[in-house]
Amino acid sequence: MSVTLLIEQLLNGVQLGTMLFLMASGLTLVFGVMGLINLAHGSFYMVGAYATAAVTASTGSFLTGLAAGMAAAAVAGALVELIVIRRLYHRPHLDQVLATFALILIFSEGTRWIFGSSPLRLSPPSWLTGFVTLPGNTRYPIYRLVLIGVGIVIAIALYVLISRTRLGMRIRAGESDREMIGALGVNISKLYTVVFALGAGLAGLAGALVGALQSVQVGMGEPVLILAFVVIVIGGIGSIKGALLGALLVGVVDTLGRVYLPIFFRAFMPPSEASGVGAALAAMLIYILMAIILAFKPKGLFSAHD
Amino acid sequence: MKNITRFGLGLLLSSSVMAVQADDVKIGMITTLSGGGSHLGVDVRDGFMLAIEQSGRDDIEVLIQDDANRPDLARSLANEFMQRDDVDIMTGIIWSNLAMAVVPAVTRQGTFYLSPNAGPSDLAGRMCHENYFNVAYQNDNLHGAMGAYMRKEGFERPIIMAPNYPAGTDALAGFKHLYEGEVVDELYTQMGQTDYAAEIAQIRASDADSLFFFLPGGMGISFMKQWESSGVDIPIFGAAFSFDEILIKAVGSAAIGARNTSLWAYDLDNETNHQFVDSFREAYSRTPTLYAAQGFDTANLILSALDSVHPDDQDAFREALRAADFDSVRGEFRFGPNHHPIQDIYVREVVEGEDGQPTNRLIGVAVEDIQDVYYEQCQM
Numbered sequence: 076m077s078v079t080l081l082i083e084q085l086l087n088g089v090q091l092g093t094m095l096f097l098m099a100s101g102l103t104l105v106f107g108v109m110g111l112i113n114l115a116h117g118s119f120y121m122v123g124a125y126a127t128a129a130v131t132a133s134t135g136s137f138l139t140g141l142a143a144g145m146a147a148a149a150v151a152g153a154l155v156e157l158i159v160i161r162r163l164y165h166r167p168h169l170d171q172v173l174a175t176f177a178l179i180l181i182f183s184e185g186t187r188w189i190f191g192s193s194p195l196r197l198s199p200p201s202w203l204t205g206f207v208t209l210p211g212n213t214r215y216p217i218y219r220l221v222l223i224g225v226g227i228v229i230a231i232a233l234y235v236l237i238s239r240t241r242l243g244m245r246i247r248a249g250e251s252d253r254e255m256i257g258a259l260g261v262n263i264s265k266l267y268t269v270v271f272a273l274g275a276g277l278a279g280l281a282g283a284l285v286g287a288l289q290s291v292q293v294g295m296g297e298p299v300l301i302l303a304f305v306v307i308v309i310g311g312i313g314s315i316k317g318a319l320l321g322a323l324l325v326g327v328v329d330t331l332g333r334v335y336l337p338i339f340f341r342a343f344m345p346p347s348e349a350s351g352v353g354a355a356l357a358a359m360l361i362y363i364l365m366a367i368i369l370a371f372k373p374k375g376l377f378s379a380h381d
Numbered sequence: 382m383k384n385i386t387r388f389g390l391g392l393l394l395s396s397s398v399m400a401v402q403a404d405d406v407k408i409g410m411i412t413t414l415s416g417g418g419s420h421l422g423v424d425v426r427d428g429f430m431l432a433i434e435q436s437g438r439d440d441i442e443v444l445i446q447d448d449a450n451r452p453d454l455a456r457s458l459a460n461e462f463m464q465r466d467d468v469d470i471m472t473g474i475i476w477s478n479l480a481m482a483v484v485p486a487v488t489r490q491g492t493f494y495l496s497p498n499a500g501p502s503d504l505a506g507r508m509c510h511e512n513y514f515n516v517a518y519q520n521d522n523l524h525g526a527m528g529a530y531m532r533k534e535g536f537e538r539p540i541i542m543a544p545n546y547p548a549g550t551d552a553l554a555g556f557k558h559l560y561e562g563e564v565v566d567e568l569y570t571q572m573g574q575t576d577y578a579a580e581i582a583q584i585r586a587s588d589a590d591s592l593f594f595f596l597p598g599g600m601g602i603s604f605m606k607q608w609e610s611s612g613v614d615i616p617i618f619g620a621a622f623s624f625d626e627i628l629i630k631a632v633g634s635a636a637i638g639a640r641n642t643s644l645w646a647y648d649l650d651n652e653t654n655h656q657f658v659d660s661f662r663e664a665y666s667r668t669p670t671l672y673a674a675q676g677f678d679t680a681n682l683i684l685s686a687l688d689s690v691h692p693d694d695q696d697a698f699r700e701a702l703r704a705a706d707f708d709s710v711r712g713e714f715r716f717g718p719n720h721h722p723i724q725d726i727y728v729r730e731v732v733e734g735e736d737g738q739p740t741n742r743l744i745g746v747a748v749e750d751i752q753d754v755y756y757e758q759c760q761m
Contacts, residue, residue: 290602
C-alpha cells in the first residue's frame with residue numbers, strides 16, 4: 076500500500092477517465108442537443124477500432140490508421156443520422172431506444188460478416204511502446220501517458236469549440252432551446268448531422284486508441300457504453316464539463332475501488348474470501364457513487380437544462 | 382385438386398424415403414457460431430465435420446444449430462432436436478453454463494450427449510449420467526496440471542488471477558489443489574473486464590515470482606497486451622483457453638514466452654494427429670486449435686461406436702462408447718468411471734513461428750493420466 080502504488084493507480088484511473096470522456100462527450104452532446112437516446116454510440120467505438128486495425132495492418136502506419144478510424148466512425152455517424160436517426164427526433168424515447176438497439180445488432184453482425192468472428196490485431200506503434208520511470212522508481216507505460224495527453228487535448232479543443240466558435244454557439248443554443256434556434260433560421264438538420272458525426276468520430280477515436288491496448292472484437296463498445304451512460308448521468312445530461320468531471324470521477328473511483336477494496340476486506344477476512352467480496356463490491360462501486368450523487372443532485376453535477 | 386394430389390404423392394414419397402433410412406443415425410449439434418467467443422464453436426464444428434467426411438459414411442446426418450452463447454436458446458434448440466428431429470446423439474456445446482442448462486434434460490430423456498468442450502464439475506460428480514460422455518476434459522484438469530507443473534519447475538511465490546464467476550473461482554481452486562503450496566495473492570477481476578492496469582500494478586507491487594491466470598477470450602487478449610507494455614518481468618502461465626492459435630495471433634508478440642497447459646498440441650507426435658493437422662489445414666487453410674481436435678475426437682468416438690452398433694440399442698451403444706476404441710489425436714485416451722477422460726496434460730510454450738506469427742510449441746508433459754476429483758461423487 077505504498078505511495079508509488081497509489082500514484083500509479085491514480086494515473087490509471089485518470090487514463091480510464093479520459094477515454095470515458097471521449098465516449099461520454101459525444102453521447103451527452105447528442106442527448107443534450109437533440110434529446111436523443113443513442114444506444115448505438117458503442118458501435119461507433121467498434122467501427123473506429125476495426126477501421127484503425129484494418130488500415131494500420133495494410134499501411135503499417137498507426138497514425139494513418141488512427142485518422143482513418145476516426146474518419147470512418149464520423150462518416151458512419153453522419154450516414155446513420157441521415158438515414159435513421161433523423162426520423163426519430165419527434166418520436167418517444169422508447170422508439171429511439173428500440174431503433175438504436177437495432178442499429179447495434181446491425182453493426183455487430185455486419186462487422187462480423189466483413190471481418191469474421193476472431194478478434195483483430197492492433198498494437199501501439201513501436202515508438203509508443205515501452206515505459207517511463209516515474210519518481211519512486213515505478214514504471215509506467217508510455218502509451219497510457221499518451222492516452223491521458225490525447226484526452227486532455229480533446230477536452231481543451233472541445234472547450235474552445237463550444238465556447239469560442241459559431242458552431243459551438245449554435246450547439247449551446249440548441250441545448251437550451253431547440254425550437255427557438257430553428258425559428259431563428261439556423262439550419263438545424265445540418266447542425267444535428269454535424270454534432271452527431273462529431274460525437275461518433277470521438278467515440279471512434281476512443282475505440283481506436285483503447286483497441287490498441289485491449290482487443291478489437293465485435294461487441295467491444297457495449298460495456299464502455301454502459302459506463303459512458305453512468306458518466307453523463309453523474310455529470311448532468313448535455314454538459315461537456317459534467318462529462319469531463321464525471322468521467323474522471325468514475326475512472327478514478329472504479330480503479331481505486333478495484334485495488335483497495337480487497338485490501339481493505341483483507342484486514343478482517345481470510346484472503347480468498349476478501350478478494351471475492353472486494354471484487355464484487357468494487358464492481359458495484361460506481362453505481363453506488365451514481366446513486367449517492369443523484370440523491371443530492373438529481374440532475375447530475377452540471378445539468379445543462381437547469 | 383392437382384395440388385392435393387401432388388401433396389399426397391409428396392407424403393407417400395417422403396414416408397417411403399423415411400422407411401429406407403430407418404437405420405440412419407441423426408446427430409444434433411448445438412454450438413456457438415455467433416456472438417462472443419464464436420471461434421471456439423466454429424472450430425469444434427469444423428473438426429467434427431472433418432472426421433465425419435473422412436469416414437465416408439453417408440448414413441449419418443448431422444444437424445447444426447447456433448446457440449449464440451445463450452442458455453435459453455440452447456435449451457429450446459435441444460428440445461427441437463429431441464422432439465421434432467428425433468436425434469439419437471447430441472453434442473457441440475462450448476460453455477459450461479449452457480451445458481448445465483441442456484445436458485441433464487437431454488440425458489434424462491434417453492438421448493446420448495457427448496461433450497466436445499464444456500466439463501463443469503457437477504456433470505462429472507453428483508449429476509453424472511450414464512448417457513453423458515465428456516470427450517474433452519473436466520474443467521479443473523488444465524488449471525490443476527499447471528499448478529503441478531509450476532510446483533515441479535520450482536516456482537514458489539505465484540500470484541493467481543481469474544474473473545469473479547463460477548468457472549473463474551473453480552479455475553483457481555483447481556490450480557491450488559495440485560499446486561500444494563501457498564500462493565502470494567489471489568486477484569479476482571470482473572467478467573468482461575478490458576482494462577487491467579490496476580491488477581498489473583498490484584502484481585508489480587507484490588513479490589511474486591510467477592503469474593498464473595485464467596482469462597478466456599477477449600479478456601486474455603487485453604490483459605496480455607497491457608502486460609507486455611507494463612515492464613513487469615515475471616514468467617506467465619495459463620491454461621490453453623487463453624492461448625489457442627487464434628487468440629495468440631490477435632495478441633501478437635506479447636504472448637511470446639507464455640507457457641500453457643493443453644490436452645493436445647498440433648505438434649504432438651503421433652500418426653493420427655499428423656493426419657488430422659494436415660487434413661484440417663488443407664480443408665480450412667488454418668492451423669487447428671484444441672477445440673477442433675476435441676470436435677474431431679468426439680466424431681471419431683461416435684464413429685467407432687457406430688461401427689459395431691446403432692444407438693437404438695442403448696446399452697450396447699453405451700458400452701461401445703465407454704470402450705473408447707478409436708485413434709485419438711491425443712494418443713492415449715480412456716474414460717474414467719464417470720465417463721470423463723483420464724489423459725496426459727501437456728505444456729506448450731508460445732514461440733515465434735516461421736511466418737513471424739506467434740504459435741504454440743510442445744515442450745513437455747505436465748501431468749500424466751490426470752483424473753478429475755469428482756468421480757467419487759458420481760453414482761450411475
